Amino acid sequence: MAGLGVCLDVIQDHTFIGPHMSAVLTRTPVVTTFHDVGDRQRQIIYGGLREAVGTISVSDHQKSTLIGVRTDKRIYPGLPASLYEMSENKGYLLFVGRFSPEKGAETAIEAARRAKLPIILAGRIVRGQEGYFENCVKPLISDDVKYIGEISPKEKAKLISNSFALINTVKYDEPFGLINAEALLSGVPVISYRIGAFPEIIDHGRNGFLCDNIDDVISAVEALDTLDTGGIRRDAVQRFSLERMVSEHVEFYEEMKSRA
Structure with a gap:
């Protein structure tokens, strides 16, 4: 230096x-x-x-x-906004993150099941916490709950753009949460708990929903059609480019x- x-x-x-x-x-x-x-x-x-x-x-x-x-x-x-595109080809809810208890994958799965929508799970299984995946996540995998493992940045961008919403129900105080910005830049709403920095990123009822419990998450999924995805993308480019x-x-x- x-x-x-x-x-x-x-x-x-x-x-x-x-x-x-x-x-x-x-x-x-x-x-x-x-x-x-x-x-x-x-x-x-x-x-x-x-x-x-x-x-x-x-x-x-x-x-x-x-x-x-x-x-x-x-x-x-x-993030480079050009890497993220909007898509009309929506087909599932999405969870992206490492598989450890504080990330709340099982909550995202429960929300998708109760909303009667398929969900895709993407991310790595944390070394030393394989038991969490085996006991809490793997038994829930089915035709409508698909686990695809780790993905590349390009694969992630496409996966996000084709989702109805990102379900990011983490259980700890994240200082930011970059995956939220990736979703918003794709015009994809974020549904999360009211925790950490998420209230700064998510404008409740405009680019996603802030929830206090699993019932709120279900209600948020049901209200996704009320959001303007084009407006979500435009706002994200201004704030997170x-x-x-x-x-x-x-x-x-x-x-x-x-x-x-």
């Missing part, structure tokens, strides 16, 4: 410890992005960052969990340069 820093305007550091070492390694302004919600360990480590290090959170919710930690800027993650994310980063980098 010391050798490179001489010719750089700003260093974006995504490591855990690197920003603490920047004072002795470089005179170049350093920016770090927080990627997790704030447990006690992170509050202590991030709270010790020197003032010269610029800090970015990925959501207001994440910022609220980092008690005692300075956050200079909130920048939502962004790669161009918007880059522009906000560059603006903050310029601010950091002026501080140096």
Whole structure:
């Protein structure tokens, strides 16, 4: 870092410890992005960052969990909107995520069954938590509950665009939830629990639904026809595009340069 820093305007550091070492390694302004919600360990480590290090959170919710930690800027993650297309060929509900208890795949399956719609499950089985998949998910697989395993980004984009909705009923505080943005960029509504950063991403009744229990999830599935999928896509391009994310980063980098 010391050798490179001489010719750089700003260093974006995504490591855990690197920003603490920047004072002795470089005179170049350093920016770090927080990627997790704030447990006690992170509050202590991030709270010790020197003032010269610029800090970015990925959501207001994440910022609220980092008690005692300075956050200079909130920048939502962004994605290339051109990778995601709208489709009229809808045929199923969709769950995408790793198969571990906190991700709530069994809730998504129950919602699909009670709504009498097929659902596709895509994602990896977490090593060390195979028992969860074998005991809680596999017994529910049927003709209308299809598990397809891990998928490529291209396969995921197509799978999302052809779905009625993304069912993202996680059970823990996600700092953002990139899969939500992927769905919205495809004009696909998101149905989730009212948890973590999801209320920042999902505008209830406009681009999806925020739920408090499984009955709310069923009601949300039944109300999908009330949403404007074209409007969902247009709003997502404004809020979650790669161009918007880059522009906000560059603006903050310029601010950091002026501080140096």
